Amino acid sequence: MGERDEVLFANERFYRAFADADIREMNAVWADDRDDVSVVHPGAPAVAGRAGVLETWQAIFEGEQQVDIAFSDAVAYFHDDVAIVLCTETVMQHNLTATNIFCRTPHGWRMIHHHAGPCNVARRNRGQSRPVLH
Amino acid sequence: MGERDEVLFANERFYRAFADADIREMNAVWADDRDDVSVVHPGAPAVAGRAGVLETWQAIFEGEQQVDIAFSDAVAYFHDDVAIVLCTETVMQHNLTATNIFCRTPHGWRMIHHHAGPCNVARRNRGQSRPVLH
Numbered sequence: 001m002g003e004r005d006e007v008l009f010a011n012e013r014f015y016r017a018f019a020d021a022d023i024r025e026m027n028a029v030w031a032d033d034r035d036d037v038s039v040v041h042p043g044a045p046a047v048a049g050r051a052g053v054l055e056t057w058q059a060i061f062e063g064e065q066q067v068d069i070a071f072s073d074a075v076a077y078f079h080d081d082v083a084i085v086l087c088t089e090t091v092m093q094h095n096l097t098a099t100n101i102f103c104r105t106p107h108g109w110r111m112i113h114h115h116a117g118p119c120n121v122a123r124r125n126r127g128q129s130r131p132v133l134h
Numbered sequence: 135m136g137e138r139d140e141v142l143f144a145n146e147r148f149y150r151a152f153a154d155a156d157i158r159e160m161n162a163v164w165a166d167d168r169d170d171v172s173v174v175h176p177g178a179p180a181v182a183g184r185a186g187v188l189e190t191w192q193a194i195f196e197g198e199q200q201v202d203i204a205f206s207d208a209v210a211y212f213h214d215d216v217a218i219v220l221c222t223e224t225v226m227q228h229n230l231t232a233t234n235i236f237c238r239t240p241h242g243w244r245m246i247h248h249h250a251g252p253c254n255v256a257r258r259n260r261g262q263s264r265p266v267l268h
Contacts, residue, residue, distance in 0.1 A: 036211040038220055040231045043254040046220040048209070075182070077170040077246075079237050082216040084247055086172055086180040097174045099233055099249045103213050112211075113218055115233040117251025120177040 003109075007076045007083040007102050010109040014100065015071045015089075021061040027054060031103055031110035040115040042096060067091060071098070083109065088119065095119040137243075141210045141217040141236050144243040148234065149205045149223075155195040161188060165237055165244035174249040176230060201225060205232070217243065222253065229253040 001009070010029065017025035030037055030053065038048040039056055047056050060067065074087035081104040089096040101113040135143070144163065151159035164171055164187065172182040173190055181190050194201065208221035215238040223230040235247040 034213075036213070038211065038218065040220070040233060040251070043252055045222065045229075045231055045253055045255060046233075048211070048220065077172065077182070079168075079170070079216050079246060080214045082213050084172065084235065086174070086182065088179065095179075097179050097249075099174060099180075099247065101218065101235070112213060113233065115231075115249050115251070117174070117249070118177055119179050121179060 003078070003083075003104075004076055007078075007085060007109050008074055010102050010111065011071070011074055011076075011085045011087065011100055014111055014114070015069060018057075018067065019069050021066050023054070023058055023061055026057045026061075029111050030054070031105050031112050032107070033105045033110075034103075034112070037112045039113065040117075042116050042118060082112075089116055137212070137217075137238075138210055141212075141219060141243050142208055144236050144245065145205070145208055145210075145219045145221065145234055148245055148248070149203060152191075152201065153203050155200050157188070157192055157195055160191045160195075163245050164188070165239050165246050166241070167239045167244075168237075168246070171246045173247065174251075176250050176252055216246075223250055 014029045017029055035050050037050050037053050038046055039053045040046045041056060047053055070090045071087045074085055077084045083102045085100040087098050089098050096116045097119045098116040102109040103112045148163045151163055169184050171184050171187050172180055173187045174180045175190060181187055204224045205221045208219055211218045217236045219234040221232050223232050230250045231253045232250040236243040237246045
């Protein structure tokens, strides 16, 4: 499996853990060889530090209803041992734009940052504006 | 100047170019040794590729009114030659959370990704939830 497939697989694993509300899997998705990980949930300020990041997921998973989340249009850009994955999230028919950052660790590609925010723009110019896979 | 100061200076330069609507400076802020740069403006889908990214800034700068933007609480996390800067943006008394990613290039630290989204949460738990500078 090439590194692009590995990173896109890690991204898919992240969304599977999210959709399944599986904190054990979510824990495994995030890098455990550093504490400098961070998350920006929609509408929220940044949370940094591994324990704090995992607490946000625990709180989401313990929420009143499971989040029905899907993703599409994932593309990965590589910068040394860091990969930036951009994709569209769909939650209850609302679109969000996500930046997911992964780092190569001794245990493979692991998430070091997630930022998702609302996407309100009709994607009429989709062919032009969506990230193009090189 | 240490690398943390260098990256925070690059972040400051980005916001100065933004506030000044200075497309020449904005061009200089972004990495020019690769095309894999991308941007997610508030409420928008991702735009990738250097030309496309710069076009979004040009469109913003040509907008009806100058964007009165300020930033605060910037912290930088390093992962090899990539730095993730998290900060709060303030535009017309509204807060946004920003993820700014810089890469070490032959010409210094340059931006490779910017993602900003609305921050609606009252920062009552500011001491707890803001990224902590290590």
